Amino acid sequence: MKANYINGLWREGQTTTADINPSDLSDKIDDFAVAEAQDVADAVAAAREAQPGWAGLTPQVRADILETVGREIVERKQELGDLLAREEGKTLAEGIGEVNRAGQIFKYFAGEALRCEGGLIDSIRPGVAVEVTRQAVGVVGAITPWNFPSAIPAWKIAPALAFGNAVVLKPAEWAPASAWALVEICSRTDMPAGVLNLVMGPGRESGAALVANPDLDAMSFTGSQATGAAIAKTCLENHTKFQLEMGGKNPLVIVDDADLDQAVQVAVNGAYFSSGQRCTASSRLIVTEGIHDRFVGKLKAALAGLVVGDARDPQTHIGPVIDGSQLERIMAYIERGRREGADLVFGGDRVKAATEGHYVAPTLFCNTDNSMVINREEIFGPVATVQCVKNYEEALAVANDSEFGLSAGICTTSLKFANHFKRHAQAGMIMVNLPTAGVDYHVPFGGIKHSSFGHREQGREAIGFYTSVKTTYVGG
Numbered sequence: 001m002k003a004n005y006i007n008g009l010w011r012e013g014q015t016t017t018a019d020i021n022p023s024d025l026s027d028k029i030d031d032f033a034v035a036e037a038q039d040v041a042d043a044v045a046a047a048r049e050a051q052p053g054w055a056g057l058t059p060q061v062r063a064d065i066l067e068t069v070g071r072e073i074v075e076r077k078q079e080l081g082d083l084l085a086r087e088e089g090k091t092l093a094e095g096i097g098e099v100n101r102a103g104q105i106f107k108y109f110a111g112e113a114l115r116c117e118g119g120l121i122d123s124i125r126p127g128v129a130v131e132v133t134r135q136a137v138g139v140v141g142a143i144t145p146w147n148f149p150s151a152i153p154a155w156k157i158a159p160a161l162a163f164g165n166a167v168v169l170k171p172a173e174w175a176p177a178s179a180w181a182l183v184e185i186c187s188r189t190d191m192p193a194g195v196l197n198l199v200m201g202p203g204r205e206s207g208a209a210l211v212a213n214p215d216l217d218a219m220s221f222t223g224s225q226a227t228g229a230a231i232a233k234t235c236l237e238n239h240t241k242f243q244l245e246m247g248g249k250n251p252l253v254i255v256d257d258a259d260l261d262q263a264v265q266v267a268v269n270g271a272y273f274s275s276g277q278r279c280t281a282s283s284r285l286i287v288t289e290g291i292h293d294r295f296v297g298k299l300k301a302a303l304a305g306l307v308v309g310d311a312r313d314p315q316t317h318i319g320p321v322i323d324g325s326q327l328e329r330i331m332a333y334i335e336r337g338r339r340e341g342a343d344l345v346f347g348g349d350r351v352k353a354a355t356e357g358h359y360v361a362p363t364l365f366c367n368t369d370n371s372m373v374i375n376r377e378e379i380f381g382p383v384a385t386v387q388c389v390k391n392y393e394e395a396l397a398v399a400n401d402s403e404f405g406l407s408a409g410i411c412t413t414s415l416k417f418a419n420h421f422k423r424h425a426q427a428g429m430i431m432v433n434l435p436t437a438g439v440d441y442h443v444p445f446g447g448i449k450h451s452s453f454g455h456r457e458q459g460r461e462a463i464g465f466y467t468s469v470k471t472t473y474v475g476g
């Protein structure tokens, strides 16, 4: 059994949940302890106790610890990438890439620990100086989803620790092993007991207990809109600072002058890689009429070449989806698309592989319009839709007609369209001739509209959430 980590000690649970390989349901990775309300309370209390001492260390000490963690993650990326592919179902190459990114994030924030800058400014009053400094927020809760089980915990834990906060992490129940491995690496460094704590278990119990704890200073959440809304409500009641990263229904616009082969590649990668289980996935392909038929023809041919199978088989392009209930949800959306009158031009079925797993064929709907449920709600599976539009102006209007605003892409060879789209697409991240998914670790990540709330994550922007600003007036 893999235990929770509370106040520097591994604590087993009364109950456990099993982490199952979605590529092979007969393969159990391990049992993971479920944190009871008391475990969560103890973790927050330990973090509270440890936080001032951690913030009081020099930034060099914190930087060295984060650097050590980052180095070990990168050195073990093959092994940890394999674990990630085994528990989450993204391909081995994607798993290794994600783990590598988690390591780079720790290394990046090791440097950021040394760059917690402030300012000194003359007062408007004679003989008075004003200092503007940043300090740690305090005890931070982090709740993370299963689709990036290594990178998302890393991009919350690393900046929180860099700037002197203590952390209680609650990873997703379906994929706790990658987060457990990160915390295990941290546990062997010189990080004092209580600075980083891990509480696992179902969100509606362990997660809800963490959010409701009044001693939490801040909560960083990534997951679905519904959970985000509930967390926001509790945080407001408790006066807990919060940031939310939620879903997307990301448009990829393909205009007549696009490089056709590139556009197909960008669409396949953005819509189908990681089995479409990315908040930044290109789920809406908005195609102008001059290129529509050629694009759809080539896209279907590309989909026919994709191998669906065991995530850890090097031949596989598309692994399984995470869980049986997620699979049912995706199949229900596919059925809904059919009933709404969209043309199912590729896939639409479960796939039988050598082992029993949650496999879905890459699926493409054409002749859709933006009012259909399959174009409005996040499906979170290997399913994309095509909408045929007259011209760039209509494409932009359709792209922006969504409650979400995480990522938006355009394929074009025209500087005019690219520049216009950069300015007018309603999203936090814009991609030109690139998939809507796939981001760097050293720049801000996040969206607008209902996709995100609060400070941006990652890059230099992360400091905004994990510190608070203090203004000090010094008289003579």
Ligand code: NDP
Binding pocket: 143, 144, 145, 146, 147, 148, 170, 171, 172, 173, 174, 201, 202, 203, 204, 205, 206, 207, 208, 209, 211, 222, 223, 224, 225, 226, 227, 228, 230, 231, 245, 246, 247, 248, 278, 279, 378, 380, 406, 451
């Ligand atoms: P959920 O919102 O169901 O879960 C996210 C996390 O919240 C999990 O750790 C979950 O625990 C926990 N949780 C669930 N209910 C509660 C609760 N009542 N109180 C506290 N915590 C709770 O989302 P999924 O895990 O299903 O992830 C998929 C969603 O995440 C998609 O909608 C996707 O778009 C979004 N996402 C957004 C990203 C972004 O940056 N914008 C990035 C990645 C995903 P448990 O798993 O144990 O239920």
